[in-house]
Amino acid sequence: xxxxxxxxxxxxxxxxxxxxxxxxxxxxxxxxxxxxxxxxxxxxxxxxxxxxxxxxxxxxxxxxxxxxxxxxxxxxxxxxxxxxxxxxxxxxxxxxxxxxxxxxxxxxxxxxxxxxxxxxxxxxxxxxxxxxxxxxxxxxxxxxxxxxxxxxxxxx
Amino acid sequence: xxxxxxxxxxxxxxxxxxxxxxxxxxxxxxxxxxxxxxxxxxxxxxxxxxxxxxxxxxxxxxxxxxxxxxxxxxxxxxxxxxxxxxxxxxxxxxxxxxxxxxxxxxxxxxxxxxxxxxxxxxxxxxxxxxxxxxxxxxxxxxxxxxxxxxxxxxxxxxxxxxxxxxxxxxxxxxxxxxxxxxxxxxxxxxxxxxxxxxxxxxxxxxxxxxxxxxxxxxxxxxxxxxxxxxxxxxxxxxxxxxxxxxxxxxxxxxxxxxxxxxxxxxxxxxxxxxxxxxxxxxxxxxxxxxxxxxxxxxxxxxxxxxxxxxxxxxxxxxxxxxxxxxxxxxxxxxxxxxxxxxxxxxxxxxxxxxxxxxxxxxxxxxxxxxxxxxxxxxxxxxxxxxxxxxxxxxxxxxxxxxxxxxxxxxxxxxxxxxxxxxxxxxxxxxxxxxxxxxxxxxxxxxxxxxxxxxxxxxxxxxxxxxxxxxxxxxxxxxxxxxxxxxxxxxxxx
Numbered sequence: 162x163x164x165x166x167x168x169x170x171x172x173x174x175x176x177x178x179x180x181x182x183x184x185x186x187x188x189x190x191x192x193x194x195x196x197x198x199x200x201x202x203x204x205x206x207x208x209x210x211x212x213x214x215x216x217x218x219x220x221x222x223x224x225x226x227x228x229x230x231x232x233x234x235x236x237x238x239x240x241x242x243x244x245x246x247x248x249x250x251x252x253x254x255x256x257x258x259x260x261x262x263x264x265x266x267x268x269x270x271x272x273x274x275x276x277x278x279x280x281x282x283x284x285x286x287x288x289x290x291x292x293x294x295x296x297x298x299x300x301x302x303x304x305x306x307x308x309x310x311x312x313x314x315x316x317x
Numbered sequence: 318x319x320x321x322x323x324x325x326x327x328x329x330x331x332x333x334x335x336x337x338x339x340x341x342x343x344x345x346x347x348x349x350x351x352x353x354x355x356x357x358x359x360x361x362x363x364x365x366x367x368x369x370x371x372x373x374x375x376x377x378x379x380x381x382x383x384x385x386x387x388x389x390x391x392x393x394x395x396x397x398x399x400x401x402x403x404x405x406x407x408x409x410x411x412x413x414x415x416x417x418x419x420x421x422x423x424x425x426x427x428x429x430x431x432x433x434x435x436x437x438x439x440x441x442x443x444x445x446x447x448x449x450x451x452x453x454x455x456x457x458x459x460x461x462x463x464x465x466x467x468x469x470x471x472x473x474x475x476x477x478x479x480x481x482x483x484x485x486x487x488x489x490x491x492x493x494x495x496x497x498x499x500x501x502x503x504x505x506x507x508x509x510x511x512x513x514x515x516x517x518x519x520x521x522x523x524x525x526x527x528x529x530x531x532x533x534x535x536x537x538x539x540x541x542x543x544x545x546x547x548x549x550x551x552x553x554x555x556x557x558x559x560x561x562x563x564x565x566x567x568x569x570x571x572x573x574x575x576x577x578x579x580x581x582x583x584x585x586x587x588x589x590x591x592x593x594x595x596x597x598x599x600x601x602x603x604x605x606x607x608x609x610x611x612x613x614x615x616x617x618x619x620x621x622x623x624x625x626x627x628x629x630x631x632x633x634x635x636x637x638x639x640x641x642x643x644x645x646x647x648x649x650x651x652x653x654x655x656x657x658x659x660x661x662x663x664x665x666x667x668x669x670x671x672x673x674x675x676x677x678x679x680x681x682x683x684x685x686x687x688x689x690x691x692x693x694x695x696x697x698x699x700x701x702x703x704x705x706x707x708x709x710x711x712x713x714x715x716x717x718x719x720x721x722x723x724x725x726x727x728x729x730x731x732x733x734x735x736x737x738x739x740x741x742x743x744x745x746x747x748x749x750x751x752x753x754x755x756x757x758x759x760x761x762x763x764x765x766x767x768x769x770x771x772x773x774x775x776x777x778x779x780x781x782x783x784x785x786x787x788x789x790x791x792x793x794x795x796x797x798x799x800x801x802x803x804x805x806x807x808x809x810x
């Protein structure tokens with residue numbers, strides 16, 4: 162039989178969440194984050210398909226960090242291997258794929274697809290929030306887009 | 318606590334545990350390993366294997382509580398250490414035969430020492446306690462140091478602890494003593510420690526790192542075979558064939574290990590099996606349930622500011638001082654954590670109340686995508702997971718937030734495929750992922766196989782209630798609606 166600590170149950174009774182606590186928790190999940198910024202960048206790539214091996218992808222973000230380090234402070238790159246690697250980039254792409262903002266092209270599962278509908282959602286919902294909360298990022302956006310575009314096209 | 322305090326604590330622990338007189342003349346031994354067969358260990362190796370800090374690995378299970386799911390999974394970090402040492406010897410012999418002449422007997426001995434010490438930094442229940450102490454501030458602070466930032470993507474916290482143990486004054490003293498007892502062996506502490514964290518500074522010796530902490534290193538070749546052997550999972554690794562395909566790669570600046578193309582599919586097999594071991598073993602829902610129950614114990618210790626045997630577990634060294642058995646005596650522990658230890662000990666484990674997966678989003682529309690995207694990012698922060706648990710437990714009678722968990726295991730990585738150098742023809746190399754789309758496997762896995770869980774006590778009424786509440790919170794507060802699969806996969810009967 163599963164045992165539950167009576168002492169902890171008593172504590173719980175005294176520490177129930179207030180309506181304010183609940184609000185704080187729920188609203189904290191809607192803040193703009195790196196995933197949104199990356200998604201906004203990707204939405205500017207023409208067409209539905211983002212043809213990018215891991216090597217191309219990580220190197221593109223390495224270039225972005227070189228040129229716009231202020232927006233990629235928490236992106237640490239390992240540079241002593243075949244290409245600069247950043248775990249954070251992998252994690253972000255995993256989450257974007259997992260939530261279906263990006264999907265993989267069947268059957269190789271090697272290039273990312275971003276639908277027009279998702280692009281629309283980014284334009285209508287993500288972009289205005291970034292514009293509101295992170296003006297510096299928006300100021301540098303066109304420069305960053307051209308790096309990503311140039312890089313992906315050049316290495317296709 | 319800062320880095321210096323941390324170092325001092327390690328010295329203190331080692332001084333209390335080790336005495337230089339532990340190193341003395343010993344004869345060789347023959348040890349029979351169930352996976353690799355019979356192997357001879359030299360006298361100087363026996364000296365290090367006999368050290369209390371290595372012997373404690375006998376009491377740390379390789380796969381933590383996996384034996385509660387796979388009864389045979391009783392292998393320990395000590396068994397694995399011997400296995401890595403055996404395979405390191407094989408690696409070195411092959412590389413020397415194939416032309417790495419500077420890999421002399423002395424360097425080979427140093428690599429075997431690196432193998433013996435590579436897991437010395439593990440806490441109780443291996444990666445399970447690592448999930449707890451890796452969150453401590455001092456570890457996060459150390460990982461931002463310039464020498465670690467370069468390898469931050471790779472370095473695991475237990476490797477970091479192994480690194481600091483080897484670099485300690487106490488270990489230096491022992492190595493000096495060993496040098497006197499065995500004058501033919503000259504120990505290179507920097508090489509040993511750098512090999513373990515995978516950051517050898519001398520590029521001419523990059524192959525040392527490849528053997529101990531590389532894309533198909535002795536560690537991986539051992540643990541995949543060993544974990545399959547002891548769990549009974551039917552997967553194979555053709556180690557002998559991989560060894561035949563190993564070739565030395567030297568571009569004049571860097572000396573490293575590559576593989577002839579004839580052995581590439583054996584590495585693919587290794588990586589594919591590594592991926593498959595995640596749903597079967599490392600991410601098995603019961604294994605994850607044990608992980609959450611274990612983490613609850615430390616949350617209570619922290620929240621209540623408890624000390625057990627004088628340890629508050631706010632310092633990584635506290636974890637080095639104990640082994641798995643610490644968690645199986647509950648009568649000597651504070652009463653508030655006794656029920657939690659008892660539940661684990663009696664195998665009364667959490668069960669699934671909700672299964673979360675991208676495939677279960679209902680409906681897959683833009684609004685859901687956006688909310689699920691925000692949610693996945695939100696739960697990256699352990700504090701937010703705690704908040705989510707609080708939201709659930711507030712609405713469910715008779716449980717506390719220590720009895721309910723939201724668990725999203727870290728996705729596996731097949732990064733080795735982009736690190737592994739394959740010789741396609743004389744002097745021409747490609748990485749494995751350039752030859753074969755291994756990232757496709759990983760992407761498929763990440764898109765369809767990875768699961769998050771809400772766990773709770775194994776009481777039907779509570780499971781039904783936690784399911785209902787957590788699903789409602791996701792829908793109403795987070796705008797994430799899930800299909801009925803999120804219920805069916807819980808198998809609430």
